[in-house]
Amino acid sequence: MTPFTYLFLFLMFGSSQGRVVTVPFSPLVRVAGQTVSIRCDVIKYEGPQEQDFEWEVLKGGQTLRLISTFEKNTFTNTVYKDRIRSGAIQLVRLDDNVVELRIANASVADDAIYRCTTLSTDSSISGNYFADVELKVIGDNLKVSPVAAPAVVLEGSELQLRCNASRDLSDRTYLSVTWSIQRGTSPSEDIVTFGPDSVLKPGPTFAQRYANGGMRIDVREGGAFILTLTESLPSDQGTYTCRAQQWVLEGKNSWQSIMGRSVELGEVKVTAIRKNLKVSVEKPTLVSMGDDMRLNCSISADNLPSLGLELDWLVSFTASASPSTLVQMSRDGIVQNASRSVGLTRVKPGLFGLLVHDVDQSSSGFYSCKVRAWIRQSSGLWYPAAEKVSDPVEVQVSLPAPEFKVNLSSAVIPQNTGDPMELDCHVTDVSHLGEGRLAVTWQRGGGTPGDLPASSQLIGGLDHHGDLSAGDAYQQLVKDGQLVLSKVKPDTFKLRFLQMSAAGMGLYSCTVSAWTHSRDGSWQKAGEVRSSGITISWASRKPDLAVKAMVLRNPSSPGGTFEMSCQATVQNLQGEEFSILIQKTPVAGGNTQKIISLSENSILKLEGWSQPDRLDDVILQKVGQGNFQFRMSGAQPSDGGAYFCDVAAWTRESRGGWSRTISAESNRVSLAFSGPGPTANVSIRLDSRSLYTGDSATMVCGLTAQDGPANNNQYEVQLYRTSTSDPDHSDLLISKRQGLPNKSQRCEMKGCEMYQINPWTYRFSVHNLQHSDSGEYHCKVTSWLQNSPLTSTKGYEVVSEKVLLSVKFSVWKSVQVPSALRLWHLPGCWSPLCPHWVHLRPLPPARWHPFSKQTDGHRDGLRPGVLIYDETSVLCF
Template sequence: MRKEKGTLFILVLVLELAVHSESRVVKVPDGPLVRIEGQSVSIRCNVSDYQGPRDQDFEWSLVMGDAEDIGLISTFDPMYSHASVVDRVKSGDISVKKLGEASVELTIKKVRASDSATYRCSTPSTDSTVSGNYNADVELRVIGDTLKVIPVIPQPAVSEGGSVQLQCNASRAYSAHTVLSVTWSFRKGTSSLEEILTFGPDEGVRVGPAFSQRYDDGGLLLDLRGGGFYGVQLKGVKALDQGAYVCTAREWTRQPGGGKGWQKILERSEDMGNVTVTPTARSLTVTAQKNVTLSVEDTLNLTCLVTAEGLLSLGLEVTWLFRPAGAPDSLRELLRVARDGQILTGSELVGSRRTGPGTFGLFLPKAQRSDSGLYSCQVKAWLPQGSGNWYQAAEKTSDPVQVLVTRLEPKLKVNLTAPESPKFTDDPTELLCLVTDLQNLQDGRLSINWTYAKTGPGDTPLSSDSIATLDERGVLVPGDAYRQRLERGDITVVTSDPHSFRLRLLHTRDQDMGFYSCSVAAWTRNPQGGWEKAREVQSSPVTVQWTAKTPVLSVVAHRVREAATGGSTFEMSCLVTSQNLQNPGYSVLILFEDKQGASPHKVVSLSADSVLQLEEGMAASRTDSVALEKTGQQEFRFRLYGAQVSDRGFYYCDVSAWTRDHSHDWNKAVSAQSNKIEIAFADAGPVFNVSIRSVKNGVSPGDTAQMECIMTILGAPPNTGDVAYDVRWFHRPLLVENGQDVPLISVDRWGVVRRTGGSENAECSLERTDTHKFVLSVHHAQDQHMGGYYCTARLWYISASGLWNEGRDHTSTSISLAVKFPFWESVQIPVLCGLGAALAACLLSVVVGLVTAHCCLSRNPMHAPRNKLIDLEMD
């Protein structure tokens, strides 16, 4: 029984597999299908693995989502088409064609933007059982024709060997499911287009047959910058590259069926324009410079100038040709230089150099008469081509230049000027001797001699003296009268370039006024190798003259602030005026005389560079007591702080005017002293102030409070031991109404401390911490110590006679002392007393009430009741 059931199960399973293996399959191409508006589209649909008749029917409809599908066309029902598409079906714009028994093709001749939809291919069922799929969907997208092609050739005219940029901007509005390809083509004359290079549609590169080798050699480069930019660069262009260029852009979509191939849906071509290639042979020019006449033993220098379009890309081979004078049929090669600069042929006596692009020089040292003749320059232009090869593009020879070698005398002109002339004594003077129109010197040298002549009667120069000579070897030879000034550097002789010479007098003196001239000599080599003077030219004299003026300086002192008492501030202003000085600077020295005609003492000085210095006449302890500053262009202020008796006397300014020389050093020109300002005040002793300060404004009970009494001396004597103080402390109680100030403690000038109050004051102490500070300490502070505290001080000082003098009393301001009690300690006794009193009163009232009730309100049992009226009356 079990065996029969198993056999039956296997049979059912085989039947189910057979049914599923023959399930109907309807297929359409993989989507989406992309077409341009106005193009045609054909969509195939086939069915397989079906049952029933071999010839199958098909229906095409538009899938509308939730709405009912719109019928397009059917192979068996002519009334299947929806009313919205009937006209297009009748006109043949939408049609269906059977390709076989199980295959059909839907065709739309001109798609519209509204045709973008999902198309469904359905097959009516002819199967005995429902299995597989009976329809398949494919999406059709119709896009607009938005492909744009903008070609540009930035440089339509290019020289042979140069580069051409072929730029093409291709773009479209929709990029989904489509790609672009760009093709560059070339047309020469009326011939057909020849493909250069194609990029795309699968980002591959296809090169035309005529340009494949050029692409491999790197002469054809693809430039993809993005953003729709496509470019090709043609390098090393030749004449055969001249013609018209075309840019073609194509839009592609994937082929139906999911294959790897591409289907072109749109193509657009634009002419880029013509490219003109200028042959090197047409633009190449060769010129030799120039007709030369030179002396024997001079160096012959000739220049060959080469110009051409795209000169930097050319390889130039230069050959110098020579035809001797008197031999017109004899032409020989002097020198040949390869394009890499290597000398191929030539003599060791002939040299060549390349001084720039297209500039080649020929030099022949020690030219002789036999070197006279015609010289020409022959140039071959080479251009690179693929694989590192070169080809000759052009060849040209210059017109010959005439060279005549003879003995020529140097020629020159000399011009002397004075770029800088003095206006005052000690100003600098500069003379410039310039050599112009120098000819035929070649490798010769120049020497110069500077001379000076005094002015004679009628402004005529007298006999001249040599200042200095710079000989042909560059050696400076000073004149006898100027040797010391040249050695010190007061006079300099400078050669700024081979043709200009400068003489500079850094400090021109009055005796330097007169006539100056320069004499320039040209020197050439003699056959023995030495130097000989060939020519000498002297300049016209230049007059150096000015009106000498004596510098004048005056100083006036004004009292700005009077020192009326000791310790006050004295201020004095010095105003400077000057004449006949050029950009002067001033130094100021303050001098002091204790009496008229006494030897002055230096107090403080200010240099011309505004550097302040305390002089030896001022004690080091008084460094901060003096100040000197520049308050204006020609005004200076002197201040003396805390004037003392020893400061009484006469003060005045000693001013010097300085001018700078060429080296920017200061030189003193003139000095002057001001009038004297006197400090005279009566000696009333030192002036001092008293101030008070508390270390703590508030202390806790039992702590120590400290207060400082501080004396400040104004105009104190130099020695600390020359002053002393009597100090007394007072207390102004806070808890005593209308109380008088209580004296606490005092110390006299000998240091003896006395307590002047009651027994409470034994809790105070007084300590002198330094010469001018006295500290009061209140020990074990309590509430009775609160209140104000102040001190009085009397100054004692030693006068000039050596005796102690008593000064006036000074009283400080008052400061307050507060004793801070904790809150509970301050209120606990009153609170406890109040609670105790309240409890006692309460207990007393209870006792009195009980006694009263017991004695007065209790009834006697022996007592007989009385008449209520009598009781009321009695009450």
């Protein structure tokens, strides 16, 4: 007898509510040539969840059968068969109780009343079983034509976008027009939509602009729709499109779009104010102390009269310094920060004048004007369109300058790298200095003294107050005391390097400046003189680095310690530090592995050593200048190979950082054990390979180690199952290393057990077997070497062969026939889950019906797959 897969018992309760069939509101107006979709829903019905539908056409006093979900081959009238066969008319099921009638390429001939009918599955007739909807197909008369948009507009000017759209007014349809913009490759964005209810709806990013009066729409005779952007913005640049849509009003004030067409109005480029705004300052002549200085700022732009201009005069005392604001004028003509000596006037449109009375040396500097251009919007608000700053012009105020000479001499000249150097800067023949002061700066450059102004590098200096400053490249040397700048006499300045590097060779010079008091009591530079240059150089020798590696300790067996030393020796280099990287070349060849490194700043880093349980097994330390030791604890056979040191010498730069000078690799030393590593085998045995659900399975795993168990060895035993449905994946059922076994969720629920019979034999029991427990089982054994009471190192792994466990299904244990239930005849029950049926009626008491006497194809007969047991139950399989 064939085993039964499922047992279902069916009971029917409850009462019916009235059935409701609905279709869209009439009339349903659509455009010829389009696809028409008519939806039909049914709710509040009894019987199967999935309902059947029939569509009919009522036209000219006739009722023509169109299409059905129940009688698919014989229902359709001959008038529509060709269109249904070609797919031009389809009935699509959207849900159990929803279908949609689709008519492709509809024509005026399809005008009719369409009736949707549902077949009754209710116990009593209640509600409506059909609903009618009138379809009206009108001609395609929507016309859209573009008017080319201007190719270029100026920022702030008006932009008009015109689109012509019309349709046949006799069809009682409505029109909407939408303007859109696409900027580059970005998605198209709607600007504004007018209609279909004569309401203007701006796009999300244009709502505030519309509220501020920045756009308007004019509708003129003949279907002309004009969108005007009152002030063009740089963001208005892009390609514009006009889209017209034809609408009908359906149901309770519900708008439905039935047709739409788009046309491109063209690409518009917006010339930004910042692109044509030009600002310049005229170059003045040399100004003498006590005279008036006049500077003019000239401004030009395409639409200058419509712009609001703000202007700032800026001044800085050096070309590289940040400028400060001297005087300002707002776009309303209000002058700020003016004084008796400084004034600002508007000479004419686009020309602003600066006047400084009675200049002194403090008026010398670099002058520029900054202009901000504003555009006034329709709302009355201003927005900033552009900002530009003119190129600075230098103003020099002439005054009697002190006169003096500057001589540079060498006190100490270096002969080798690392030697000290001293230079003296002398000031002689001083005149017109009075109560002024002297300041000095030191430079280093190349070539001849004539090259110094263009290519010199600032070392540092002492200002007229005696305060020291250092160039960016020399600040760290000053902090470390390697560079000293001092004034040893009123007329003598000294530059001293404690140790010279090869990078310090070059042409040295000093510049002395004279400082005097201005009218307001501040200090100002009155003049400066640069000395001739002195070339500092010496014959440098190339540094040499040698590295030697040596084994200090080699382990005799796995678990031991490996130690090696690396000694670096360098010549022709001073003040060096070393970095070291330990690397290994595997015994079997392949890529070199980086293990651990120590930087020149003594920062330790694990490089390629990433074994989670052995992070503390390697250490690298510095035991002397250029002397390093590397140690590996718990060495394993996999650690064997050729080890070597990669050492680099570093010297400190003038900026305070380190510079890599030279590097070298050591000789190779080997890590190799005196004896072979441990080997082992593991096997698995299954007591019975064919069991039934609910039984227990027992498996035995045996380990044989060639060298026998060591006193400091531990073993981790694991049992895996590979499902026959997923042979590439294995699930861990249970494992044990120390203490109690770790069980998977399957083992916790069903009850797996692990027993250690002796140090090399383990027994596994899997209880309450299910069919899903079928598959291949195998053992894996991992050895662990005990390094200390708290740490251990992973050793070898061995995996057994797989054994197949087959769990058979016990039919009669799984099938229990309930009683005291009413029997129902299910003529539609032929799938394993008996999903649905059309009619239900009770059967009289009956015995088992033999399978051979079942009937098929008869509406009231049993189909294959249904066995009637008695008046209390029915069985489907």
